[in-house]
Amino acid sequence: MKVPLSWLADYVPLKLPPVELAHRLTMAGIETTFVPGKDAEWGPVYVGEVVRLEKHPNADRLRLATVSIGGETLRVVCGAPNIAQGQRIAFAKTGARLTDSHTGTPMTLGAAKIRGVESQGMVCSERELGLGNDHDGILVLPPNAPIGTPLADYLSDAHLDIEVTTNRGDCLSVLGVAREVGAITGVPVPEPSLDYPEGTEPVSSAVRVQIDAPDLCSRYLAAVIKGVKVGPSPEWLQQRLKQAGLRPINNVVDATNYVMLEYGQPLHAFDLRQVRRDTIVVRQARPGERFTTLDGVEHTLQPPMLLIADPERAIALAGVMGGANSEMTEATTDVLLESATFNGINIRRTAQQLKLRTEASTRFEKGLQSELAGRAVRRAARLILRTAGGAAMRGIADAFPAAGPANRLRLSRSGMTRLIGTAALFDGIPGRAPGAGEVLRALGFAVQQAGHDALTVTPPYWRSDIAIEEDVIEEVARIVGYDNVPAEPLAGRMPATLTQPLRELRERVKDLLVDAGMQETISYSLIGHRTLEQALAVGPGKPEPLRAANPLSREQEYLRTSLRGNLLRTLAAALRVPPGGARIFEAGRVYIPRAEDLPDEREIVAGALAGTRGDSLWEKGADPFDFHDAKGVVESVLARLGLDAAFERAEDDLLHPGRTARITVDGEAVGVLGELHPLVTRTFDLTVAKVAFFEIDLNTLQPRVPWLTTAFKPFSRLPSADRDVALLVDESVPAGRVQRFLEDHPLVRRVALFDRFVGKGLPAGKLSLAYRLEFQSGAGTLSAEQVNEAMSSLLQRLQAETGATLRA
Amino acid sequence: MTTSAFADLNALRDAATRELDAAVDAAALEAWRVAYLGRSGKITGVLRGIAAVPADQRRVFGAAANEIKVALEQRFEARQADLERGALSALASDAIDITLPGRPVDMGRLHPTTIVIREICGIFQSMGFQVVEGPEVEWDKYNFEALNIPKDHPARDKWDTIWVDANKDVEGRFTTLLRTHNSPMQARVMETNQPPIRVVVPGKCFRYEATDATHESQFFQVEGLVVDEGVSFANLKHTLYEFARRLFGGDRKVRFRCDFFPFVEPGVDMSIDCFKCGGRDPACRICRGSGWIEIMGAGMVHPNVLRNVGYDPARVSGFAFGMGPERIAMLKYGIDDIRLFYANDIRFLRQF
Numbered sequence A: 001m002k003v004p005l006s007w008l009a010d011y012v013p014l015k016l017p018p019v020e021l022a023h024r025l026t027m028a029g030i031e032t033t034f035v036p037g038k039d040a041e042w043g044p045v046y047v048g049e050v051v052r053l054e055k056h057p058n059a060d061r062l063r064l065a066t067v068s069i070g071g072e073t074l075r076v077v078c079g080a081p082n083i084a085q086g087q088r089i090a091f092a093k094t095g096a097r098l099t100d101s102h103t104g105t106p107m108t109l110g111a112a113k114i115r116g117v118e119s120q121g122m123v124c125s126e127r128e129l130g131l132g133n134d135h136d137g138i139l140v141l142p143p144n145a146p147i148g149t150p151l152a153d154y155l156s157d158a159h160l161d162i163e164v165t166t167n168r169g170d171c172l173s174v175l176g177v178a179r180e181v182g183a184i185t186g187v188p189v190p191e192p193s194l195d196y197p198e199g200t201e202p203v204s205s206a207v208r209v210q211i212d213a214p215d216l217c218s219r220y221l222a223a224v225i226k227g228v229k230v231g232p233s234p235e236w237l238q239q240r241l242k243q244a245g246l247r248p249i250n251n252v253v254d255a256t257n258y259v260m261l262e263y264g265q266p267l268h269a270f271d272l273r274q275v276r277r278d279t280i281v282v283r284q285a286r287p288g289e290r291f292t293t294l295d296g297v298e299h300t301l302q303p304p305m306l307l308i309a310d311p312e313r314a315i316a317l318a319g320v321m322g323g324a325n326s327e328m329t330e331a332t333t334d335v336l337l338e339s340a341t342f343n344g345i346n347i348r349r350t351a352q353q354l355k356l357r358t359e360a361s362t363r364f365e366k367g368l369q370s371e372l373a374g375r376a377v378r379r380a381a382r383l384i385l386r387t388a389g390g391a392a393m394r395g396i397a398d399a400f401p402a403a404g405p406a407n408r409l410r411l412s413r414s415g416m417t418r419l420i421g422t423a424a425l426f427d428g429i430p431g432r433a434p435g436a437g438e439v440l441r442a443l444g445f446a447v448q449q450a451g452h453d454a455l456t457v458t459p460p461y462w463r464s465d466i467a468i469e470e471d472v473i474e475e476v477a478r479i480v481g482y483d484n485v486p487a488e489p490l491a492g493r494m495p496a497t498l499t500q501p502l503r504e505l506r507e508r509v510k511d512l513l514v515d516a517g518m519q520e521t522i523s524y525s526l527i528g529h530r531t532l533e534q535a536l537a538v539g540p541g542k543p544e545p546l547r548a549a550n551p552l553s554r555e556q557e558y559l560r561t562s563l564r565g566n567l568l569r570t571l572a573a574a575l576r577v578p579p580g581g582a583r584i585f586e587a588g589r590v591y592i593p594r595a596e597d598l599p600d601e602r603e604i605v606a607g608a609l610a611g612t613r614g615d616s617l618w619e620k621g622a623d624p625f626d627f628h629d630a631k632g633v634v635e636s637v638l639a640r641l642g643l644d645a646a647f648e649r650a651e652d653d654l655l656h657p658g659r660t661a662r663i664t665v666d667g668e669a670v671g672v673l674g675e676l677h678p679l680v681t682r683t684f685d686l687t688v689a690k691v692a693f694f695e696i697d698l699n700t701l702q703p704r705v706p707w708l709t710t711a712f713k714p715f716s717r718l719p720s721a722d723r724d725v726a727l728l729v730d731e732s733v734p735a736g737r738v739q740r741f742l743e744d745h746p747l748v749r750r751v752a753l754f755d756r757f758v759g760k761g762l763p764a765g766k767l768s769l770a771y772r773l774e775f776q777s778g779a780g781t782l783s784a785e786q787v788n789e790a791m792s793s794l795l796q797r798l799q800a801e802t803g804a805t806l807r808a
Numbered sequence B: 001m002t003t004s005a006f007a008d009l010n011a012l013r014d015a016a017t018r019e020l021d022a023a024v025d026a027a028a029l030e031a032w033r034v035a036y037l038g039r040s041g042k043i044t045g046v047l048r049g050i051a052a053v054p055a056d057q058r059r060v061f062g063a064a065a066n067e068i069k070v071a072l073e074q075r076f077e078a079r080q081a082d083l084e085r086g087a088l089s090a091l092a093s094d095a096i097d098i099t100l101p102g103r104p105v106d107m108g109r110l111h112p113t114t115i116v117i118r119e120i121c122g123i124f125q126s127m128g129f130q131v132v133e134g135p136e137v138e139w140d141k142y143n144f145e146a147l148n149i150p151k152d153h154p155a156r157d158k159w160d161t162i163w164v165d166a167n168k169d170v171e172g173r174f175t176t177l178l179r180t181h182n183s184p185m186q187a188r189v190m191e192t193n194q195p196p197i198r199v200v201v202p203g204k205c206f207r208y209e210a211t212d213a214t215h216e217s218q219f220f221q222v223e224g225l226v227v228d229e230g231v232s233f234a235n236l237k238h239t240l241y242e243f244a245r246r247l248f249g250g251d252r253k254v255r256f257r258c259d260f261f262p263f264v265e266p267g268v269d270m271s272i273d274c275f276k277c278g279g280r281d282p283a284c285r286i287c288r289g290s291g292w293i294e295i296m297g298a299g300m301v302h303p304n305v306l307r308n309v310g311y312d313p314a315r316v317s318g319f320a321f322g323m324g325p326e327r328i329a330m331l332k333y334g335i336d337d338i339r340l341f342y343a344n345d346i347r348f349l350r351q352f
């Protein structure tokens, strides 16, 4: 909300510089920015009136103007062709800071003699005031501009920009902000006058109010003013509304808007003649009831939307907007002025459902006190009489079915100490802060002593947010300031340990992948259906993803059921960044729907490698990443987790049918790895021939991770013996089988494949595998004979098992 | 004969000396050593052949031969040392270009959000907090209602929500949502645990919000909760002050101002003094000249929240806080656009 400083100053003296004031309000919870007026630097420039014009004795084109600025009359020389007697103009006295109209630079106005006549100031043009570029003549102000007012105040849009939290609806009003300023600066803010002359005829003879929905409307007040003359508002009123960001409409509507801005209570003015049978009925809309608001839009309503009606038809959408059928027109003479208290939640729902949020609804939805309605109606009636004339009927129709009990709260010294950690805020801090009672009184609370260590307090009528003792404590703390609260270390018992093995595993796996040279990425959980399709993550046999009911875009519409799509998109983008090549992974959740429950959020880690091994070497090129790079990463990570992984040939839509492996641990499938299917590579526009990929389901893996991932195994200090062996095996025999067989000998410590050869010189259908075997015994040094013996028996059994023979 | 034996000995010495001086590398030197001083070398041979020398001259001959042997050995060692010195001095010309880049080790990196979350959680863990996570898809009940934000409460405007098109209540309203903050874990932790509670909750959140340089529809939060007997605002102040000093430096100042969150009372937000300009630069990009940087919201747990999980607010009290690790990363690393975090541009990620 925009709160013009000039308006604020009507209620409370502004003792602090505006920037400091804005800061103090912000610290107290009312987020405030000071927006200076564009004219704040003028100095002595006032609204003046040209009372007399004479010819300059020594110059044809110059004239002598006598200008009144209230208490003072001054004479200046003026050359502007458009100056005329009776005009209100901007008058600068010597010392004013203006813009030189010729050079455009700042200047300070000095005393001058022009052609022998002393000039005691200047009548200014727009350009001289820095308000525009017009220098053809002087700036002419409206005829009702108040003579003698500093021009800065008259034209200024200097204001406080206020952003209230939802609990502080009271500060959506100038008076509410003034009261905060008063509390902060220790100045009482008196209530504006609510008095106005009333006629003799009682209001009850003109209107009767009937509330059919007391749970949605706790109070409805109506004043009647007859014989108004609808027309433009006086200039000062228009000016204020404009400064606060509202458009002037007519003198009656403007008066209601003015009071809404002043008090925070929305009001509505009906043309009394449009209220049939002299009766206001406050009722719920009927299902499907149609109603046209004064912006010309027809709405279809549903209960419990609330209407203001007469016995025949609806005339306003309560708390939101008036009806087209009863609005003020030029022809209106009699006004019914409504001030009511509506249920905030209902107003909020109505405004949301009809997509019609208004100045009124945003105030009502925060919850207003019914006493406020009673005051605002009198204030508005007083103002309408002043701006539109007419005569008020006697009294105010007031339907107030159930006035609530007074809101009395107890604030105790012990409660304050318990919540804040110090009694100082209750007692006051000598020289720095008053006690709680004084702070609360300054905020408008009624305060009574309740014994030595407690107060009974009643919040002021404009506050809707004070319900419990903690609220009262906050009031004191925010005004005194949290700087005055001491800092105390936490003491007491330490909490029980809460472990989350899955989270811990995920973080460990992230570290291991980084150790393996992989870059972590984090992508969006919401993705487009197209991305899911491209990653072949939807379709028969795959989970149907959950959809956002109100997606931000088509690209963020579904909760991902797979990390694959985002990962490959990220990879494609990374490959386009020179020099290309990337090893990336993401560890995050996928969301598998479950009927009538939250989805199963599974922790998945997926990675992709593309480019060449040793990419960044400047010495020579290297081979592209392939299946075995992904496998190497997976093997290393699982080994470091103390797991013994096995790999079996498998199928996966995303992957190359001949280069896919299922990762199993203890016989349970925990993931998959392989090279991307060439079609997938093309779909994602991956500019490389091969992409190695892996994916592990951490939820499945986690229960299999041993508590102890590392167990020390004693190692023999006895010498070991190496034997190299080249084997000729059938191409159909997996190397993994040969290796496992070799490893499975009590004297074999280690088996390493150091060469694999296919092609020339080998019999068809055969390939060569060369292993280095390390023999070692824990019992004693092995003799050459023992090693040879072990070797030959091993090879014999290997041949029987796999058909592998020694390569000649 | 005798003269001739002595003459041979001298000739042998002269030849050996000449050859030794001509040896230019370690191999030639070794060959010389084997030829003269080795087990079957010439000098050794001369000494072995002493039997053929007349007995009366043997002593003199033996002494002369031995003298030559010792002299040659010394000369050999000197020559060897010379050659080694020469070889070492030749190293200077066997130079490499030390300005060539080192052979790169391809190290992986964590995402900056992970780094900052770990840093934040690590600080709190050292103060006795436990780290827990909760579901990212939540019930309205936990995301709002348990936190003193009933349906149609205007405070809900603060959390523009992405709803999940799944479960609905009797009025036809969605009941499942993408959590808008990590605060639902307050209720979940308290439901399943008894005080004392000290937890921090890192995790992903979502808002129905158009993205710009400072707003994202997906972001992370670290939420914290402390509940026990006798926990006060003074404890909140100390805990968060300690945290800020450890994260942003020991000479940081902090400031608390009043703010509103329905699940705390009183509610505050905490700022630190600007570590960039100290409030001296009106055009500072970090604090916009105010000298203060808001880093988190906090407050004393609202009694309704305690009551909703079956705690007795007359017996226990607590405080809660929440912060955005991306914002903290932006401050720490000088990142000016939050959209960089989840766009996953490799040029961004490689910097952390």
Ligand SMILES: [Zn+2]
Pocket: B274, B275, B276, B277, B278, B279, B280, B281, B284, B285, B286, B287, B288, B289, B290, B291
């Ligand atoms: Zn700064």
